[in-house]
Amino acid sequence: MRHFLRDDDLSPAEQAEVLALAAAMKEKPFEQQPFAGPRTVAMIFDKPTLRTQASFAAGIAELGGHPLLVEGKLAGIGHRESVADVARVLGRQASAIVWRTYEQSRIDEMAAYAGVPVVNALTDEFHPCQLLADLLTVQEHKGALAGLKVAFLGDAACNMGNSWALAGAIAGMEVTFGCPDGFAPAYGSSTVTDDPVAAVAGADAVVTDTWISMGKEEEADARRATFAPYSVTSDLMGHAKPDAIVLHCLPAYRGSEISADVLDGPQSVVWDEAENRRHAQKAILAWLEAQRHD
Secondary structure: OOOEOOHHHOOHHHHHHHHHHHHHHHHOOOOOOOOOOOOEEEEEEOOOOOHHHHHHHHHHHHOOOEEEEEEHHHHOEOOOEOHHHHHHHHOOOOOEEEEEOOOHHHHHHHHHHHOOOEEEOOOOOOOHHHHHHHHHHHHHHHOOOOOOEEEEEOOOOOHHHHHHHHHHHHOOOEEEEEOOOOOOOOOOOOEEEOOHHHHHOOOOEEEEOOOOOOOOHHHHHHHHHHHHHHOEOHHHHOOOOOOOEEEEOOOOOEOOOEOHHHHOOOOEOHHHHHHHHHHHHHHHHHHHHHHHOO
């Protein structure tokens, strides 16, 4: 049984295959319907969500399926019932399970007991569906991914930093992280520098994320001071390639990790990126379903 729990669950060839499928599904949204019936896909959200819930619900419907929302707090997964027991129940009701949760160990346990494909819709460690959407967006604007230089600015120790370190390498991209000491990604072997100008120099794409991830709110003031030099401003973008694009997985805080003129300016592709969550997630769900029958 194949799952998508972290970015390196896909080989380079498989990642390219999923991205090609996503592009095809974006071109013809209703041509492939592996969940026709409709068959149910369970969606569980333990953390706040907008793009993830909307894109998965819309995408599952376009695949011919029924998105079943399981409210994480009401289910009490890991408290009211064990993760293993929830997995055994949902695996008999749904064709796949999508879960946005906390520790990576929770979704690993869900996958071990569900008996159906499980997709990581975000954990504290990884955000692999967002990376598929990011790569699809870069591919649309830049063509082939291999050899492109990507700069990630800010808190690279977050789930997005970890996922960019893994997925970028799988795609053959050169990913450089511009971050303070102690905030490098925990996975992969990417280039890390504490110099934001050096990080973005010659970049084809510049990526950032909120400095105050879910669960870090009490550190807000200290984090703003620590990461202030890594804000993606028009001055900093002047060191990237003239045609560089800017990505942010949202929500964005204008004036903090990114300036308003950059986020809302001509180099920003964040709205394409947000839309592409749907197409990328449809592709991984359809690809996992196909693996069950190979």
